[in-house]
Amino acid sequence: MKSTPFDSATDIAPIPFSTALKIKAKEMKDAGLVWHPQTGCFVWDEQNKIQVSSPFPENIYFVLNLNHFLKIFGSLEEMQRQLVWIPTWYQAVILLKLCGDLTQKNDITDREEDSFIYLYNRIIKNLFKR
16 A cells, blocks of 8 residues: 655644654653554654655654554564654653653643643634634
8 A cells, every 4th residue: 555645735744743853752762761562653763664655744654553563673672672652742641640740730731631622612613713
């Protein structure tokens, strides 16, 4: 199957896949962040091992089929070693909670879904303005 390249003129990336974000993700990995490869994660192929073009900008891939990645890298350990995990906003919040770093009320939000619902409500409100 041929992938469709990301078009920054028309496509909206699921998270801001910028160089700065990739560098921070790499810093987290170098600092010891453990990633367990699984379906549903975004990864940066820093070494360009994946031959299929990415449907996302900046050489980012979405793990939709773990077996496909295992065919490329050979094992989960090699995936961990050669890819950089790009946690989503929600995953980053969970990581902070696991570290005990989100202790103040409303540091980010007590319930992440509330902020999404707030954003969705604002979008709906703006859609009716058209």
